[in-house]
Amino acid sequence: MQARKNIAVIVAGGSGQRMGADKPKQFLHLSGLPIIQHTVQAFLDALEDIEIILVLPKAHLAMAAAIIPKLSKPGSITIIEGGATRFHSVKNGLAQIDDPAVVFIHDGVRPLVSSQLIHSCREHALKYGNAIPAIPMKDSVRQLFPEEGINKAVNREHYKIIQTPQTFLSEIIVPAFETTYNESFTDEATVIEQTGHAVHLVDGEEGNIKITRPLDLIIAESLLNNS
Ligand SMILES: Nc1ccn([C@@H]2O[C@H](COP(=O)(O)OP(=O)(O)OP(=O)(O)O)[C@@H](O)[C@H]2O)c(=O)n1
Ligand SMILES: C[C@](O)(CO)[C@H](O)COP(=O)(O)O
Helix, strand or coil: CCCCEEEEEEECCCCCCCCCCCCCHHHCEECCEEHHHHHHHHHHHHCCCCEEEEEECHHHCCHHHHHHHHCCCHHHEEEEECCCCHHHHHHHHHCCCCCCEEEEEEECCCCCCCHHHHHHHHHHHHHHCEEEEEEECCCCEEEEECCCCEEEEECHHHCEEECCCEEEEHHHHHHHCCCCCCCCCCCHHHHHHHCCCCCCEEECCCCCCCCCCHHHHHHHHHHHHCC
């Protein structure tokens, strides 16, 4: 039987509107290195045989030339052009996968992902077909009813905050992405759910933050300096 590869599709094809910087946030520096360099290196460090498909914005493909040679294993990285939405960027990355694999799909702007979480996701995906990291909510939560102009408290124990790497057997995630794009696809779990797969949640990590707004950069810098 063909051995199962480990492949990470790292999506960094966005433009970072909410960050409001002069370049896409994945290229901003964190502790002196581009965010995307931290993220890719985290996967290279976690798994000896990892192959990385790095999805970048078309207009910034050249930025890869500055980053790749600085990684510990530059040879294991393939650069792919991103799409109009995160879904399309993931789809472009998945189109590169032919062999049986455990496929990690990870936000390029979650640079603090740990080796422990990557391994936990891999083990659960091998057992359940998919592994989706999730953390508990820590604030009170209210649902809005705009038409009635009211809001109501909900039980936060019934909700989880979802992270990446969302991890799958290739035979599940590759065919799932043949579906037509739908605006409700905010992550990969929503895509496999539509094809009838049960989503398997695993414990995520509080520190595995997504750098979305300027404050997140400050938090990430602090977490990195105190780790
Ligand atoms: N067309 C897109 C949009 C997003 N992403 C990636 O998906 C991850 C999570 O998306 P998000 O944080 O929303 O990034 P942006 O789309 O860049 O941010 P914004 O929504 O603020 O513009 C990021 O690593 C981003 O680069 C992508 O690969 N291709
Ligand atoms: C995939 C994700 O990071 C899981 O929390 C999230 O859905 C991405 O959302 P965004 O609006 O594209 O940042």
